[in-house]
Amino acid sequence: MDEKFSDVAMKLAVGQISEIVETPFGYHLIRRQELEVIPTIGAKHILVQHVDSLGATPEVTRTKEEAKARIEECLKRYEAGEKFEDLAREYSACPSKARGGDLGEFPKGMMHPDFEKAAFECEVGKATGIVDTPFGYHIILRYK
Known part of the structure; x- marks a missing residue:
């Protein structure tokens, strides 16, 4: 300028x-x-997909029930004290798994409405329960 x-x-x-x-x-x-300041949040997530998930690759062969069991297992491990980032690297189908599930910061309107609602309602430093979207099952950790 x-x-x-x-x-x-x-x-x-x-x-x-x-x-x-x-x-x-x-x-x-x-x-x-x-x-105009647009509020944003920062979040990490773990995505477990099933054969009917939007964007699922041909390598995804698990049923919706199997995906639900896998995300429940992941959530139990997180609640038992395992690091979210390590679990994201192990469980997540999202490319963000390489960054421990970190999606960075985003405003409202950037994510699927169900994902967004859970992420924005979650307290900073806390994780959501299991969130079901057309992309699969998520656990979201809000850090900002």
Whole structure:
């Protein structure tokens, strides 16, 4: 960004319009707007898929019942004190398993509604129970 443009923009009050500003890119009128902060959360997850899951690869052969039993086993191990990241690497079908299940930060509207609802309602530092979405069964750990 041009330094002159930036200097003028930073000195404006919210809603105020500048005089004409000349930069190497042309002439500008600058109006400063209030910054809208979109809330995000940070989460990790473990995904266990079954043959009917959206996005399941041909290697996925387990039934929905077998997938449910596998995610229940995973949840029990987590509740017994095993590290979420280690369990994600072992159980998860999501590429995020390489990062311990870390999905990074995301706002509302980026994930499947059932996943999103569980993740946003979960307390920071806690894990959800088992969440069923069209992609399979998830356990979600909210960290932010």
